[in-house]
Amino acid sequence: MQKVTNRGIHLSQFKEPAISAPIKSISNVNCVYLPVSDDICVSVSQNIKKGDLVSNEILPEHIASFASINGKAVAVRKFNCEKFKDKMFLKVETDGTNQNENIDRFNGREVTDSDLYFAVNCCGIINLTDKKTLKSIYESYPDGVKNVVIDAVDDEPYVSSKISQLLFRKNQVESAVDAVQRLFRAQNVEIAVYGKNGDVSIKLPSKIGKYPVTAYNKTYPVSRAMKSDEDTVYICLSAAMSLYYAAADKKAWTSTIVTVAGDAVLEPCNIEVPIGTSIGDILSFCGVKKNVGTVVLGGCMTGYSVDILDIPVLKSTKAILAFESELKYTSDECIGCGRCVDVCPENLLPYYIYRYYLEDNKERLYKLSADKCIECGCCSYICPAKIDLRQYIRNSRRALLKEMRQNEEDTKAN
Amino acid sequence: MKRIQKLTKAPFLRHDGTIRSFMGDMLVVMPFLYAMPLFFYGFRVIKSLLISIIFCYGSDMLCYRVKKGKFDFSDMSALITASLIPLMLPASVESWVIMVAAVFAILVAKHPFGALGNNPFNPAAVGFCFVAISWPEKVFSFTKPGVWLNVFGKIGEDVKIVNTMADSLMNNGRPFTKAMDIFSGNHAGAMGVTCIIVLLACAGFLLYRKTINYQIPLGVVVGIAVTAFLFPRITTGRFESIWFELTSGMAIFGALFLATEPVTSPKHPYAKLIYGFLIGIGTMLFRFYGKMENCLPFALLIVNSLTPFLDKIGMAIDSYVDRGFRKEKTIKSAGGAKNA
Numbered sequence: 001m002q003k004v005t006n007r008g009i010h011l012s013q014f015k016e017p018a019i020s021a022p023i024k025s026i027s028n029v030n031c032v033y034l035p036v037s038d039d040i041c042v043s044v045s046q047n048i049k050k051g052d053l054v055s056n057e058i059l060p061e062h063i064a065s066f067a068s069i070n071g072k073a074v075a076v077r078k079f080n081c082e083k084f085k086d087k088m089f090l091k092v093e094t095d096g097t098n099q100n101e102n103i104d105r106f107n108g109r110e111v112t113d114s115d116l117y118f119a120v121n122c123c124g125i126i127n128l129t130d131k132k133t134l135k136s137i138y139e140s141y142p143d144g145v146k147n148v149v150i151d152a153v154d155d156e157p158y159v160s161s162k163i164s165q166l167l168f169r170k171n172q173v174e175s176a177v178d179a180v181q182r183l184f185r186a187q188n189v190e191i192a193v194y195g196k197n198g199d200v201s202i203k204l205p206s207k208i209g210k211y212p213v214t215a216y217n218k219t220y221p222v223s224r225a226m227k228s229d230e231d232t233v234y235i236c237l238s239a240a241m242s243l244y245y246a247a248a249d250k251k252a253w254t255s256t257i258v259t260v261a262g263d264a265v266l267e268p269c270n271i272e273v274p275i276g277t278s279i280g281d282i283l284s285f286c287g288v289k290k291n292v293g294t295v296v297l298g299g300c301m302t303g304y305s306v307d308i309l310d311i312p313v314l315k316s317t318k319a320i321l322a323f324e325s326e327l328k329y330t331s332d333e334c335i336g337c338g339r340c341v342d343v344c345p346e347n348l349l350p351y352y353i354y355r356y357y358l359e360d361n362k363e364r365l366y367k368l369s370a371d372k373c374i375e376c377g378c379c380s381y382i383c384p385a386k387i388d389l390r391q392y393i394r395n396s397r398r399a400l401l402k403e404m405r406q407n408e409e410d411t412k413a414n
Numbered sequence: 415m416k417r418i419q420k421l422t423k424a425p426f427l428r429h430d431g432t433i434r435s436f437m438g439d440m441l442v443v444m445p446f447l448y449a450m451p452l453f454f455y456g457f458r459v460i461k462s463l464l465i466s467i468i469f470c471y472g473s474d475m476l477c478y479r480v481k482k483g484k485f486d487f488s489d490m491s492a493l494i495t496a497s498l499i500p501l502m503l504p505a506s507v508e509s510w511v512i513m514v515a516a517v518f519a520i521l522v523a524k525h526p527f528g529a530l531g532n533n534p535f536n537p538a539a540v541g542f543c544f545v546a547i548s549w550p551e552k553v554f555s556f557t558k559p560g561v562w563l564n565v566f567g568k569i570g571e572d573v574k575i576v577n578t579m580a581d582s583l584m585n586n587g588r589p590f591t592k593a594m595d596i597f598s599g600n601h602a603g604a605m606g607v608t609c610i611i612v613l614l615a616c617a618g619f620l621l622y623r624k625t626i627n628y629q630i631p632l633g634v635v636v637g638i639a640v641t642a643f644l645f646p647r648i649t650t651g652r653f654e655s656i657w658f659e660l661t662s663g664m665a666i667f668g669a670l671f672l673a674t675e676p677v678t679s680p681k682h683p684y685a686k687l688i689y690g691f692l693i694g695i696g697t698m699l700f701r702f703y704g705k706m707e708n709c710l711p712f713a714l715l716i717v718n719s720l721t722p723f724l725d726k727i728g729m730a731i732d733s734y735v736d737r738g739f740r741k742e743k744t745i746k747s748a749g750g751a752k753n754a
Binding site for chain 2: 009011157294296298300301302303304305321323327329330332333334335336337338340341342347349351352368369377380381382383384385386388390391
């Protein structure tokens with residue numbers, strides 16, 4: 001196990017009522033936006049079927065993209081949004097033949113080893129815990145690993161997209177964990193969940209099939225401490241599920257489960273959607289109140305607010321949150337209370353990084369190892385002056401990494 | 415500068431503690447700190463407090479006016495400085511001494527460095543040190559508790575100036591104050607620093623609210639205790655030496671209310687411990703070689719100047735601990751792989 005510090009923060013979880021609502025699914029969406037790169041495999045106005053390969057080599061993880069609905073490719077477009085600036089999307093319009101797939105058809109389905117290898121190699125599965133493809137993880141452990149931990153930790157408030165699968169899709173989860181165990185030839189497999197759910201009335205299962213469920217009762221950034229090493233591999237639950245579904249179906253799994261929550265959502269729930277569905281469609285499916293102030297894509301500690309509702313849901317999207325109020329804070333000058341230093345899970349000094357960022361002192365930032373920041377948002381959360389420390393540190397980290405890369409290239413050139 | 419801004423960047427959830435709420439916590443304990451001096455010395459204490467508040471706030475406002483900034487009434491930092499200054503002075507002190515301390519604290523220690531959040535030295539301690547150096551005979555002449563002083567003018571004809579515990583210790587004598595009197599503050603000393611039990615209760619509240627941290631007071635207490643144990647000034651035993659050194663002067667008060675000031679203290683947990691320890695040792699050195707009775711603020715100001723350096727040391731220790739952990743880890747895992 002990696003070193004997990006006791007720092008970090010305690011958060012109110014607000015997981016109810018989304019966590020106790022059954023998982024819904026929509027598949028009859030009008031259009032989806034699939035991420036594509038320059039290496040695109042379909043031409044515009046070509047008919048494509050669900051599961052077809054659409055594009056290869058999508059940055060930053062170099063994964064493949066697959067069609068998530070039956071339909072016709074219409075156009076390639078970009079979104080005018082900070083996060084999606086450099087990404088291209090293929091608009092696919094439905095041909096009306098999409099139907100809700102019954103998830104129960106996977107119950108007790110056996111998968112063979114060759115199915116698993118096909119799924120690993122050809123289905124573009126990404127492990128969200130360490131942002132690597134499952135293929136590269138599989139290839140880096142040719143002799144198998146001792147321990148596999150299935151990461152079902154939902155430590156951010158509102159988000160319950162992983163834990164709800166443990167509650168409502170036990171059979172499928174068991175088969176998926178089984179598939180992962182066979183793939184990695186692991187001796188011990190356990191499922192990690194977040195134990196401190198506070199207001200949740202639902203009891204977490206202690207075992208899924210023969211696999212024990214371990215509750216992590218740590219403070220907020222739990223999943224960030226999960227870094228694979230020689231003995232232990234951390235596999236995200238969604239990667240495990242995609243592996244199993246792809247192996248059983250013999251084609252890529254192209255749905256994802258997101259949490260829709262927040263005080264402006266009428267029916268908060270976890271919802272299974274085709275990848276590329278726009279968040280506007282999902283929000284209107286769940287129903288929203290008249291005046292929505294803020295829409296957040298991702299968890300409320302690490303996500304980002306969006307103002308265009310066309311933006312599609314990607315594999316890495318955990319949640320869509322809609323809040324009635326426009327979130328406003330009164331920010332003051334820093335008084336140097338040092339609370340950010342107390343909570344930083346990476347033992348950095350956010351106070352000094354902030355000060356030196358304002359001075360634009362890169363040498364100091366390097367000495368303070370600002371590049372180690374994991375952008376968990378603890379420092380911004382705790383700051384009594386309500387300074388956007390995460391943003392400042394993120395900027396300084398970006399600048400620092402850029403400079404370090406440049407230096408490396410320079411030394412190589414010399 | 416206070417400004418309202420729309421939140422567009424994560425995290426979209428914020429802790430409800432603000433600078434105002436933390437300063438409010440500090441102010442909430444002040445009436446309790448003033449209750450015992452009021453009981454021992456009468457309403458002269460309240461007069462001192464009012465003078466201190468008026469002059470601190472007035473000079474703060476003046477500075478903001480000169481800088482053409484906006485004075486924010488909800489900024490209570492000047493109020494905290496104002497309430498701390500009289501607590502470090504004797505009840506019998508003349509009003510103008512408090513006036514000078516208050517104005518000096520704000521005009522010299524706070525605003526030239528960029529006001530709240532930027533001052534390298536604790537303003538209250540600076541104010542105290544200035545008047546202590548300038549008029550030691552006024553600042554270190556204490557009266558017997560229980561005798562109410564005149565509110566205005568001279569303290570009264572029949573009030574005697576008495577020796578304090580710190581005085582006796584300085585002359586290598588054992589103070590004859592009973593433990594009960596030490597806890598309740600029924601012995602001569604600066605008005606706010608003698609009553610240990612109230613200080614501890616207030617600190618308990620502040621620690622519970624996480625307004626102050628435990629590392630700095632712990633460091634100060636350990637620093638003083640270790641020095642007192644190794645080099646006792648009294649001949650009746652090392653543990654008695656620890657007891658009297660900790661309870662005399664303003665050791666406890668300074669550790670809890672002066673040294674924990676957030677702006678001037680280090681931010682790193684290890685650095686906080688070292689900072690406290692150095693203050694403790696510095697206080698003892700001043701007691702050995704100095705002529706002042708209450709000398710924690712002097713040590714505090716010297717160690718304040720080391721704050722950024724201490725933070726660096728704290729981070730170095732942290733990275734060393736981290737590296738040590740990782741080294742051990744890799745060795746272990748390599749062994750495990752071999753066995754497998």
